Amino acid sequence: MAKVKKKIKTIKIDADRCNGCRGCEIACSLFHAEPKYSSINPAKSRIQVVSHRLKDIWLPVFAGEYTPAECMGRDVYTIDGKEYDECGFCRAACPSRDLFKDPDTGLPLKCDMCEGEEEPWCVKWCLNDVLVVEEREEEVEEEEALDDMEIGLEALTNKFGMSKVMETLARMSMAKKG
Amino acid sequence: MRYAEVGYNLEIDLATGNIERVETDPKMMELHLGGLGTSVKIHWDRVPPETKPFDPENLLIFSSGLFNGTPAFSANRTVITFISPQSGLLAYPMMGGFWSSELKYAGYDKVILRNKSPKLVYIWIHNDKVEIRDATHLKGKGALETQDLIREELKQPNAQVAAIGLAGENRMFCASIEQSRSSASRLGGGAVMGDKNVKAIAVRGTKGVNLADGVEFMKLMEEVTEYINYRNTNPIPDVMTILSGIGSPQEMVHTDEKWHTENFAWGNARNRRKNFWTDEIEESWAKAQVEAIKRFISCYNCPQHCGALIDAPNVPRYMMKCFSKLTYSMAAYVDNLDFGFKIAQQASEYGVDGFSTPQILAFGVELYENGILTDKDFEGCPKDNEGRFFWLLDRVVRREGIGDVLADGTYWAAKRIGNGAEEFAHNNIKKHEQLPIKLGMLDPLYFLMYSTNEKISITQIEGNWPQAAFPTKEQRERFVEDWPQxxxxxxxxxxxEWELRGEKAIPYFPTPDIAAQIVDWMEMLHNIDDALCICAGMGSFCLKPPYHIHNYPKLISAATGLDLDEEGLKKIVNRSRNLHRAYNNRLGMSRADEKPPEDHWKKRFPEIEEELLTTYYEFKGWNYDGIPTRERLHELDLDYVADDLEKRGILKDGQGQEEN
Structure with a gap:
C-alpha cells in the first residue's frame, strides 16, 4: 500500500505550569458560541480544568470521543502523592458523569482543535504556556477510509463469510424485485 | 437580551427564608455600570442612615462587576458592601478568586441579603435553584475547611464557596469573608455575615454571559494581551522590584524583603528596624518561603500568579496572597518567617483581616507592657512573642476575656479600656487600622488619598502615579517616554519637574492644584475597576497597567452596547463616587474625619494640609465640609441626593462652600 503524509496535531499539557485560572475554558466557550464570540459559558467548554486547590491538582483535560457506555472498572491515579478523582484523566463524554456535555442540550462536546483557526483558542489564551500545540507529519500507510455501510458489511463478512453474505444479498434483491 | 451584566439579582430575606429572582432595571447600568456603582445605589435607596451595622435592615450585598465572566483578563473581583461595624460607614472590601464569575454563570449579578436567619445557614445557588440550608454542623469550622466541606456535601466539585470562620460567627469587627485563595477582609464584612447567621454562600452556574460585540471586544483584548506579555517581560526600571511588574505585588515570587522589613514599622506600627535585612535573615527567609510554596496560583482568568498554595512544615495547607506573609511576623517582632506562614494559616481559617488583626494583637501586647492591661487580662498567656500572638488571636476570634474587647479593633477597644489606651490606638483613619508605615515628610498625594477616599485602605487607593520622585533626570525621562496610560x-x-528635595519636592510639590488632579485620576481608575470588578493589580493599583482610561471606554462599549467615550465613563463613575460620598455624609462623615494618623509623618505642615484638602474638595465639587454641592450633584443627575442632604440639614442652603 502507498505511504502518505498525515498531519498530527498534539496539545502538550504542562500541568505543572498551570496557575489554575481556567481562562482556557472561557476562550473555548467563546469560540464555540453561536454566533461566534457572542457569549461565554465555561460549562460548554471542551477543555475543563479538573481542580482541587488544596490537593495541588489543576489538570486541564480535553474533551475526546463520546461513548454510550460506562467503563466496567474505574481508575484512580495517585501521582506524586496526589490522588486524582475517579476518571480524572479520561477525555470521554460518557454516561457516568456530566463532564463534556452541553448543559442545555445534554449533547456531548468534543474538542475540534478550533478548526480553521491559526491555533486552538485555549492555547492562544494561556499566557503561561501550559498548553502548547505541536504539529508533526507522519508517514502512514494509505488506507481508504471505509464508510458506514462498508464497516457494517465487513463485520458481516467476517462473521458469516463472503459467499454467504453475497448469497443473502442476491436473495434479498430478487425478493424485492419479485 | 442583556449584555455583560445578566440582569437579575437574587434577593434573600433571611428572616422569612423568602428568595426572589428580581430583574434589574437596564437603566442602572447606564447610570452606575455595575459592581460597586450599582451596589451603592441599592444601599442609598434602601438602607436609611439610622441603620446600625448589626440591625437586620443593614443589607449585605455580594456583587459581581460588569466584566466578571467575560473574557477580560483579571475580571475576578467580588465587591461586598455593608455598613461597617468598625467605621460606621459604607464599606466595600473586595475579594478575587472565582466566586463572582460563577454567580453570573448561575444567572445573577448580585446576591442581596437582608434581615437575619434564626439559625446558622448556608446558601446554595445552582442556576435557578436556590436553597437556604442548615449549617449548624459547620459552626466553628474554618473558613477554608468549610469551602471543601460544602463542596463535598453537595457533591459539586466546581461550586465556588465564600465562607466565614469563627471570627465572623463571633462578629469580630475585622472578620473577613474567605474564598479560594482570596478574601474580602477590610472593615468587617465577615462580622455582618456572621450577624446574619450566614456561614457561606456556595454557587455553581452553567449559563452564559453575553457580549454585545464579541468580535470587537476580542480585538481590543488582543491589544491588552499583547501589552500584558510585554509588561511581564519588561519590568519597569528604576523602581522597587514589587512595583516593577503588573498584578498584585508579587509577594509570593519575590523573597527580597529588605524594603518592607526595613521601611515598614514593626510591632503596633511603631519602630523601623533599619539594619534588619542581614545576609543571615535573607538566607533563612528565602529558604522558608521557597520551601513553603507548593505552587504559584492565580484568580479566575488571570495570567499572573500573585498567590500561592502554601505547604509549610507542620501546617495544614492553605492559600496565601500578597502581604500577609509579613504582617504577623512584623507585628509580633518575630524574626523568623516560618512563624508568619504558620499563624497566617490559623488566621485564614479563623477568617480575619491580615492587616488589622496583627495590629490589634500588637496593640494588646503594648497595652500589657505598659501596664494598662494586667496580668489578669493575660492569665495563661505564654511569655514568648510567638506564643503570645497565637494565644491572643485565639482569644480575639472567640471573644474570650480580653479578646472580647480587642475583637472590636483598636479604636473601639481603646475606648472601652480607657486609662490612656486611646494613645495606643494611634494608626487609624476613620476608626480603621492602616498599613504600619511611619514616614518623615508630609506627602501631598498620600495626604489626600489617605484622608478622603471611602476605601480607607491605601493599597486600594494609590496606584498609577509613582510613589516617589525619581532621583535623576534621566530616570524621569525614561519613565515618561513610554506612558500611554x-x-x-x-x-x-x-x-x-518632581524632585527628591527642594521646592519641587514634597511637601510643596505636587502643588495642591496638581495633587488634586492626580489623586482624582487615581481614584477614578479604582472606581472604574470596582464597577467592572477588574483586579486593581491590572488597572488602578500598578504603574503602567494594561487597563486604563483610554481603552476602558472601548472595552465597556463593546461588552455592553453602551456608546461610551472617556467623558461619558468619567461621568458615570463620578456619579457613583459622589453617591457613595453622600451616603457616608449621611452616616455622619465630614471634614473632621478626613485625616491620616497624626504620627504618619514626622514633619507635618498644617497650613499646606488645610490648603490641600480645601483645594481637593473644590476640585471634586464638594463644600468646605467635604459634602457634594447641589451644583455638583445636579451635574451628575443626582438632584434627588441633593434634596435628601438638604432635607436632613447636611447640605445647608445648597452650597456652604465657605468655611463657617
Whole structure:
C-alpha cells in the first residue's frame, strides 16, 4: 500500500505550569458560541480544568470521543502523592458523569482543535504556556477510509463469510424485485 | 437580551427564608455600570442612615462587576458592601478568586441579603435553584475547611464557596469573608455575615454571559494581551522590584524583603528596624518561603500568579496572597518567617483581616507592657512573642476575656479600656487600622488619598502615579517616554519637574492644584475597576497597567452596547463616587474625619494640609465640609441626593462652600 503524509496535531499539557485560572475554558466557550464570540459559558467548554486547590491538582483535560457506555472498572491515579478523582484523566463524554456535555442540550462536546483557526483558542489564551500545540507529519500507510455501510458489511463478512453474505444479498434483491 | 451584566439579582430575606429572582432595571447600568456603582445605589435607596451595622435592615450585598465572566483578563473581583461595624460607614472590601464569575454563570449579578436567619445557614445557588440550608454542623469550622466541606456535601466539585470562620460567627469587627485563595477582609464584612447567621454562600452556574460585540471586544483584548506579555517581560526600571511588574505585588515570587522589613514599622506600627535585612535573615527567609510554596496560583482568568498554595512544615495547607506573609511576623517582632506562614494559616481559617488583626494583637501586647492591661487580662498567656500572638488571636476570634474587647479593633477597644489606651490606638483613619508605615515628610498625594477616599485602605487607593520622585533626570525621562496610560500628555511635565528635595519636592510639590488632579485620576481608575470588578493589580493599583482610561471606554462599549467615550465613563463613575460620598455624609462623615494618623509623618505642615484638602474638595465639587454641592450633584443627575442632604440639614442652603 502507498505511504502518505498525515498531519498530527498534539496539545502538550504542562500541568505543572498551570496557575489554575481556567481562562482556557472561557476562550473555548467563546469560540464555540453561536454566533461566534457572542457569549461565554465555561460549562460548554471542551477543555475543563479538573481542580482541587488544596490537593495541588489543576489538570486541564480535553474533551475526546463520546461513548454510550460506562467503563466496567474505574481508575484512580495517585501521582506524586496526589490522588486524582475517579476518571480524572479520561477525555470521554460518557454516561457516568456530566463532564463534556452541553448543559442545555445534554449533547456531548468534543474538542475540534478550533478548526480553521491559526491555533486552538485555549492555547492562544494561556499566557503561561501550559498548553502548547505541536504539529508533526507522519508517514502512514494509505488506507481508504471505509464508510458506514462498508464497516457494517465487513463485520458481516467476517462473521458469516463472503459467499454467504453475497448469497443473502442476491436473495434479498430478487425478493424485492419479485 | 442583556449584555455583560445578566440582569437579575437574587434577593434573600433571611428572616422569612423568602428568595426572589428580581430583574434589574437596564437603566442602572447606564447610570452606575455595575459592581460597586450599582451596589451603592441599592444601599442609598434602601438602607436609611439610622441603620446600625448589626440591625437586620443593614443589607449585605455580594456583587459581581460588569466584566466578571467575560473574557477580560483579571475580571475576578467580588465587591461586598455593608455598613461597617468598625467605621460606621459604607464599606466595600473586595475579594478575587472565582466566586463572582460563577454567580453570573448561575444567572445573577448580585446576591442581596437582608434581615437575619434564626439559625446558622448556608446558601446554595445552582442556576435557578436556590436553597437556604442548615449549617449548624459547620459552626466553628474554618473558613477554608468549610469551602471543601460544602463542596463535598453537595457533591459539586466546581461550586465556588465564600465562607466565614469563627471570627465572623463571633462578629469580630475585622472578620473577613474567605474564598479560594482570596478574601474580602477590610472593615468587617465577615462580622455582618456572621450577624446574619450566614456561614457561606456556595454557587455553581452553567449559563452564559453575553457580549454585545464579541468580535470587537476580542480585538481590543488582543491589544491588552499583547501589552500584558510585554509588561511581564519588561519590568519597569528604576523602581522597587514589587512595583516593577503588573498584578498584585508579587509577594509570593519575590523573597527580597529588605524594603518592607526595613521601611515598614514593626510591632503596633511603631519602630523601623533599619539594619534588619542581614545576609543571615535573607538566607533563612528565602529558604522558608521557597520551601513553603507548593505552587504559584492565580484568580479566575488571570495570567499572573500573585498567590500561592502554601505547604509549610507542620501546617495544614492553605492559600496565601500578597502581604500577609509579613504582617504577623512584623507585628509580633518575630524574626523568623516560618512563624508568619504558620499563624497566617490559623488566621485564614479563623477568617480575619491580615492587616488589622496583627495590629490589634500588637496593640494588646503594648497595652500589657505598659501596664494598662494586667496580668489578669493575660492569665495563661505564654511569655514568648510567638506564643503570645497565637494565644491572643485565639482569644480575639472567640471573644474570650480580653479578646472580647480587642475583637472590636483598636479604636473601639481603646475606648472601652480607657486609662490612656486611646494613645495606643494611634494608626487609624476613620476608626480603621492602616498599613504600619511611619514616614518623615508630609506627602501631598498620600495626604489626600489617605484622608478622603471611602476605601480607607491605601493599597486600594494609590496606584498609577509613582510613589516617589525619581532621583535623576534621566530616570524621569525614561519613565515618561513610554506612558500611554496618562490622561493627558502635559502631565508628564509634572513628573519631570518632581524632585527628591527642594521646592519641587514634597511637601510643596505636587502643588495642591496638581495633587488634586492626580489623586482624582487615581481614584477614578479604582472606581472604574470596582464597577467592572477588574483586579486593581491590572488597572488602578500598578504603574503602567494594561487597563486604563483610554481603552476602558472601548472595552465597556463593546461588552455592553453602551456608546461610551472617556467623558461619558468619567461621568458615570463620578456619579457613583459622589453617591457613595453622600451616603457616608449621611452616616455622619465630614471634614473632621478626613485625616491620616497624626504620627504618619514626622514633619507635618498644617497650613499646606488645610490648603490641600480645601483645594481637593473644590476640585471634586464638594463644600468646605467635604459634602457634594447641589451644583455638583445636579451635574451628575443626582438632584434627588441633593434634596435628601438638604432635607436632613447636611447640605445647608445648597452650597456652604465657605468655611463657617
Amino acid at each position: 496618562l490622561p493627558d500628555e502635559t502631565w508628564k511635565e509634572w513628573l519631570l
